[in-house]
Amino acid sequence: MASPSPQDALPPLPADFQISPHDMYQVLSTAMWLGGLSPKFKYETTGEVIKRYADYAWQVRGNMTAKEISQRFGPAEPHAQWLIGIFDGPQNFAGTIVTIAYQMAPILPHPTNPNVVIPLFISFTIITTLIMALRLWSRYKVAGGIQPFDWLAVVGYVLTVIWGAVAVAHDHINTQWQAFYDKSWYNISGSIEIYYGLTIFYPWVMMTIKLSLLLFYYRMTNWNYIRWSVYATTVIVVGTSISAFIVWLVNCPHVRYWDYPWEQCRINIKKAQVAFAGLYILTDVIIWILPMPLVFQLKLYPRERILALITFSLGAIACVASCYRLVMLEQYTNYSSQSSTTLIIDAWTITELNLTLICSSAPAVRALAIHYAPKILNSLGTVAFATQNGSQHGKKGSIGSSTGSSKNGAHARVTADPEK
Template structure:
């Protein structure tokens, strides 16, 4: 029989099924690639066409019950032999694509360096500007280390375990190790996401004074915690026994795993959006100049980028369950997970970075621009009258949250005087309320979903 040059999807599905089942059956070959096991069985059947059960068990090392189950699944021994001979004939035409290390290594490296720098700047900003590092900052540091653990585990999996994308390129021991890592990463991801979200929600709780908003924080945390626990429990107990790869024929798994993963992933994205939106009504009520209000809303809204990464991750999970022919998509899922978790930390630290810019590099945010100098020159050129006018305006103003606000019954000063006033206002945060400090010094973001 001449082997086909173009294999169909059905051919590849069948090839994957044969390699998986034969790989588990042949306990004498657990360290050999499953496609090599197929070749060994093909040779055995060619030399022993009428092999008995005892000869087949002796050659493969299979347990009698496992062989009986496989033969019942196939219908007869002839079909087993024909399937193995067919797969051995087309083995050279099976696709063999590399794993995802080439994709994961640069993503992990870049985001680890970037997130480390951002988190260090955040802590520096808290310590030097906001009056000290708070509890929710340390929780975020813990979230960073959990993100690092996830990324390192995924990278190890990609380099040392997931070296190829098809089952026939692995031994059964390698396949079993992959299944173990899947459960481990399934559990690690929602835990890391929950820690990061907890940091954000604790921060919100510390600055919210409205009872309704505080209850919203508790409700969001409870919803996120319940979803996370559901994901963890499902990941562990979706199959019985938990280490189903050790009892491949007798284990039972949920045949509809895609649905729970997509539902829980969508729920986590929903909680991401809620956490992103939660502080915006508070920010809109702050007494800020229009430009600063827009900047504050934009700073708190950066979490939308992490939300987008979460959506792409969920799409990768969906494609993973649609993928067939023994080709896995786990490296793609791990890559989007690393992007999502790191973006969540980076976006959460944006307000603290903004505070550093205001303090140490105001021109980056158009604070202390050349308009100050031009205003000063204008005041000087107008003589003592300009300076007297400035003193009168300052005398007739009051401080609200550390900002100079002109009384409602006073005339609006000239533009050059107002520019001079604003340029002289200290933005170090002294005298600000906790809510207003939060816009300049604090954190936000979101994250979400399962693998």
């Protein structure tokens, strides 16, 4: 008489059974390990691969061998032996995968990925392109020419668009499902590979955008404390970007660490990402408050001062986006049924990069509005790219007005020209 199948022999779990976070972590880890070590079935969902292992384990009554696993599923024998060892022996391995395949599988959740990356990429690309075009036109029309920090911002814009386009490819390879057991190893490894590329590319994009802002602040004043603050912030930004890049390259023995689950990486990848994101937020805050003393030093009418503060305070929006990205890094790099996706991180990174570019271009866009509609904004003498001392000198400043008009007609000097 043939032995019963595991589906017939094993009782179903109680109706009120709840999968604990520990159980979910075990299921998702098992899906990753078996999917990555079964090249013969890399196009099947890892849930199906677990079931194949469970059928084999049931057939041999738990007496699985590395040689047989290698022949059936395709890993090298040493790797198959590692797989057995990670479960503390063949019997525990058999019990775990049979339980997952035939008792837990019917109640596992199947969350879908949020459809946010493509809409965000398209929307922000259109908006940021428009803002950057207005910025360059403002420099040409109002400030007398496009400055080096503007060209650096253009490079940051191009890199941002490229980053977003790669994120769209990441969205595509991820399929509609979040949980690893609903995806094939082909999709999982492809997703990790693209996310790895996005992660090592991100520091260079952010560094370029921030350096354009720092160069802008450096050239708009000759105040020593601001220039030294720019120097210090530049060191932090460049150091953070280079460190993040190096850590990701040398963290694991192999760059394609996802294909070598038996190897131990040197640094916790999640903790490293969170640490670097925290450093970027620190520089965000510094860059946000850096121009504020200039605004308060200028002798402006209250309305002009408020408008100038609002213009430079827009950087706080980018800071908020950076903070949300940090929260997403913390939440969506955990193994759980609804956080084994990194698309939410992609979405907030697209938001962060584009908002940083948009906010950094706000003074130039405002200057263009002042130039074409002075009666509406009623603020020709502000810190936002207006001409220096009107048309008397025939020379245009960089951050707008290099002078601020006061009630008694006095002027506060900021800089004559960022090129000086």
